[in-house]
Amino acid sequence: MAEAFSSLVETFRNVGVARAYGAPVQIGGEELIPVxxxxxxxxxxxxxxxxGANGAAEGGGGGxxxxxxxxxxTDGQGRLVFRANTLTLLAxxxxxxxxxxxxxxxxxxxxxxxRR
Structure with missing residues (x-):
């Protein structure tokens, strides 16, 4: 079980802030940073x-x-602005x-x- 847990920890080690902010992308001459x-x-x-039992049960999972x-x-004045994803906002x-x-x-x- 310890090996499986270590494997899960190693798999998710890179998930975090680095995944929340994507690599900058150039589209139409503008640089976008996905969030x-x-x-x-x-x-x-x-x-x-x-x-003395013959069997042992172990399990794990993730998602x-x-x-x-x-x-x-950047807007027309060179300021950094956030543009929300409308569908995500509505959902x-x-x-x-x-x-x-x-x-x-x-x-x-x-x-x-x-009142009654």
Whole structure:
């Protein structure tokens, strides 16, 4: 199990800030620096069973995702600005809108219940 864990740690060693900010890219004479949300996780475990048991169980796994947030680029005045990825922004707002809607619904139910 220790070997598997060491292998996972080595595999994910290079994931982090270096992956969140991509290498600069030249497009149409402008330099863009892509920005992403990078997340990963892994775990493992084992069970040797009762004393004298013939079998032992071990397992592990991991996963991750990369969400493109946008890019840094220079504007016409030479300033560095961030341009968000519109689709990612809209997809990220869905849980926020749902949470706000549920909170408002709860407040309305509470107000209606207190009036009775």
């Amino acid at each position: 992403a949300l990078v997340s990963f996780g892994f775990g493992g475990g084992g069970d040797s069973g009762p004393e 991750g995702f990369v969400l493109p947030l946008g890019a840094y680029l 990220g707002l869905v849980p926020v809108v749902c949470a706000v809607g549920m909170a408002v619904r709860g407040v309305i139910k509470t107000v209606n219940a207190s």
